[in-house]
Amino acid sequence: MVNYADQDDKQLVGLCRRGDERAARELVERFQRPVFSIVYRMVRDRERAEDLTQETFVRTFNNLDRYDRSYKFSSWLFKIAYNLTVDHLRKKELRTISIHGSPDAVTADQQEATSVTLESYEEAPDVRLESLELAGQLEEAIGQLRAEYRTAILLRHVEGRAYEEIADIMDIPLGTVKTYIFRARRQLREDLSDLHEEPEN
Numbered sequence: 001m002v003n004y005a006d007q008d009d010k011q012l013v014g015l016c017r018r019g020d021e022r023a024a025r026e027l028v029e030r031f032q033r034p035v036f037s038i039v040y041r042m043v044r045d046r047e048r049a050e051d052l053t054q055e056t057f058v059r060t061f062n063n064l065d066r067y068d069r070s071y072k073f074s075s076w077l078f079k080i081a082y083n084l085t086v087d088h089l090r091k092k093e094l095r096t097i098s099i100h101g102s103p104d105a106v107t108a109d110q111q112e113a114t115s116v117t118l119e120s121y122e123e124a125p126d127v128r129l130e131s132l133e134l135a136g137q138l139e140e141a142i143g144q145l146r147a148e149y150r151t152a153i154l155l156r157h158v159e160g161r162a163y164e165e166i167a168d169i170m171d172i173p174l175g176t177v178k179t180y181i182f183r184a185r186r187q188l189r190e191d192l193s194d195l196h197e198e199p200e201n
Contacts, residue, residue, distance in 0.1 A: 002015070002020075002022075002023075004022055004023060004026040005026065007023070007026070009027065009030070009072070009073035009074065010069055010073060012024075012026055012027050013027070013064060013067060013069075013073055016061065016064055017064050017065070024061060027073075028057055031074065031077055032053065032057070034159065035053050035056055035057075035077065035078070035081050036049055036050065036053045037158070038078070038081065038154055038155065038158065038159060039052045039053055039056070039081055039084075039085050041142075041143075041150075041154050041158065042085050042089065042147070042150060042151065042154070043085060043088060043089065044143060048088065052081070052084050052085055052088060053081070055084055056077070056080050056081040056084055059080050059084070060076075060077055060080055063080075071168060072165065072168075075165050075168045075169050076168075078155070078159075078161075078169045079168065079169045079170070079171065082151060082169055082170060085151075086147055086148075086151075089147045090147075137192060138188070138192065141187075141188050141191040141192055142154070142188065144191065145184055145187060145188070148170070148180055149180050149181075149183060149184035149187065150184070151170060152166055152170065152177055152180040152181050152184060153180075153181060153184045153185075153188075155169060155170075156181055163177050163178060163181075
């Protein structure tokens with residue numbers, strides 16, 4: 001009896017290639033939320049993000065024979081999600097979202113998946129409010145970045161991906177990833193510079 005939860009990603013892929021539907025469900029359960037989260041932050045539309053997430057898994061399972069096991073499965077999966085999302089972004093304008101998640105999020109999981117993640121500290125109410133306001137402004141500023149800058153920043157600072165993995169996902173040289181992140185950070189500093197200015201007396 002196979003314990004699917006104990007199988008690593010590549011083992012599950014092997015089972016999927018042999019037609020094991022439970023292995024496929026396990027992979028979806030592992031990656032559906034992070035894929036949806038990154039896609040939503042890019043497209044700013046819950047329904048479209050759900051569609052793109054579903055299409056990501058459809059394409060993934062339809063092309064498992066093309067998966068190179070020398071790469072992390074998650075990198076390959078995110079690359080598929082990235083390509084689909086970029087294609088969509090080329091055709092549609094973006095809108096910003098609340099730090100509390102999509103206004104269309106109807107469940108706690110959807111709201112949490114689409115909200116800005118803040119560290120949990122014992123803060124005074126006014127400090128906590130200031131942190132929330134800053135996070136909201138940061139989220140909005142990220143939403144205004146060029147698509148490739150936004151993707152690199154989200155993969156690095158939201159998903160915690162290594163530079164090398166981001167290069168694999170975006171199919172660009174490592175140096176380009178570093179350039180994108182550098183330029184994105186510089187743009188964010190410029191866009192948020194007024195937050196650090198001292199108020200006039």
